[in-house]
Amino acid sequence: MKGFDIVITTDRTMMSNHHGKEFLGFMATGPAIGIPEKLWMWIAAPKIKTDSLGRPKEASYGLRKVEAKLIDAGFNAAIIDPDYLHKHLDTMKVLMIGHHDFFAYGPPSNEWWMITGREPVNRVYFRKLMESPAVRKAKEKGVKIIVGGPAAWQWLWELDLWRKWGVDTVVDGEAEKIIVDLVDKALNNEPLPHYIYVGPSDSPSIDEIPIIKGASVNGLVEIMRGCPRGCKFCSVTLRPLRYIPLEIIEREIRVNLEHGVKAAILHSEDVLLYGADGIKPRPDPLIKLHEMVRKLVPGPLAWSHSSLAAIKYAEEEHKLVSKLMNDIILTKQSFMGVEVGIETLSPRLAKIIMPGKSAPYSPEVWPDVVEDAFRIMHENYIIPAATIILGLPEETPEDVAFMAENLDRLRPYRSIIVPMFFVPMGVLKNRDWFRKSLVQPEHIEVMKKCLFHTLYWANDIMNKFYLKEPYLAPVRLGIKLFIKYVKWKVNKILPELEARLRK
């Protein structure tokens, strides 16, 4: 077989299955810390297996959707590992590049970047991709470059690179309804728009969302799009709420299984809202979904995201979390991971920035919702990676002090808590300003508590649950070394940092 007309790719940090442990992929959002970059990259984003044409065994779900849409439309398209792009130079007419965080402006990359003063590896490797001989040669030959994904907006802050690298179009938003025509125009050498923001009215219906053709990273499959919480600042909530039917989810899981991926990650903004009554989880659709997935998938099953309010409501009203975990999920695994958002523990701030997040509970009781959800997860062997956000525009020192105090309530529960900073875009070009002005002394207390909480539980998680497979022993060793290094480094720099901030 000769090459492909339409080549879809991403950089090395994303063209990986992260040893089957997607959480390790987060390391690709930081610079190498305490260990050589090569070793860091090997832990965070090892090369994925490919066929002789460079088609990866697993690829990011977003790229898989684009690939499927184009194949369904009759195009000769494929996802290609970045190391194999040169093999398609004779046939390539359109190069499509996706990424979660092209320039490391998203969280937590920007935070790592500002704290360490060094470029995160995702930015470094994306630049390496764009400046690689294969991509430069493709551009010289007149190949059209279309980029997209959740970080599409970042290109608006990198106009020099946009121009230098010759990107033709940036696509921001759900692409299913536009991508076929856009590629068609590119192939016909028609003038392309520079930027497309796909608004809610152009969101695809269920019928317009294709079924993936190859395996997604660690078996990720989408179970719904949109979110019913109705937060006014959020674009996701404006998009139509679409529950992916069970038979489509099953077909995608079967695609993964046929390609050798024995795991599944159920992806949604809030997994427990699959088939929900508004923002109230319902047992029936969730039990059917999990029973179907568990029956098919022999390996680990995970949730991408869940809201803490939905966890509390589902358990307290229906005993649903324990039912899903004990009767279904834990029959073939010992724990399950999920990302959750605490964001703040101050009810005052919660009311301002995320009034819908605690629903059906009032923002006034948000700290209780968080603690109850953490307890429910702990009791049911769900290990959350939780985020909090510091430096929000209306945050007061009292909010932060309240957060620091209330973080102690979460100490008994197995979890990882990652503090992130709300960073205005204008600040990204001035990292000294960040260090001098954005980080306040009261933030240090919260960051310290999060770090010590995470280090404490990271040891427990590593000892009892994570990376237990014998073939992952070297990765386990690497992570343990990293944890030791962080402990040593923190003890060394904290007094100095605190003294500097208190001046």
Next chain:
Amino acid sequence: MVWIEENVFPIVLVYGVNGERVASEALAKMYSNELRGIRKFVIHVVSPIGNIYYLEPLRDLIRNNVSYTIIVRYHGDLPQDLEKLVNELGNNALYIIDQDMPEYRSILEKYGIEPITIGGGGG
């Protein structure tokens, strides 16, 4: 399937140094009662700022919008480029122009188009 640029409302922006104010006016118009019900916009730009840097003043317009589909096209930096665009779109577009661009403004006047003019000083 219908291409995304069909059935859209065209907005033509002509700007130099006052790009952000021109873009801000465009965003206000998009959310105004006058254009209620329209869900898709094509922003056509003629600007001596040049390709691709003309996008810098449009950052807020793009990032502050969550409701509408927005497509951005650049047509060039010269008054002739604007004339070509006017020939294509005629009066079926909303024109917003930076007041400090008389050469471009005269093109619009020549075709009987009354643009919204955004001032350099007081606005």
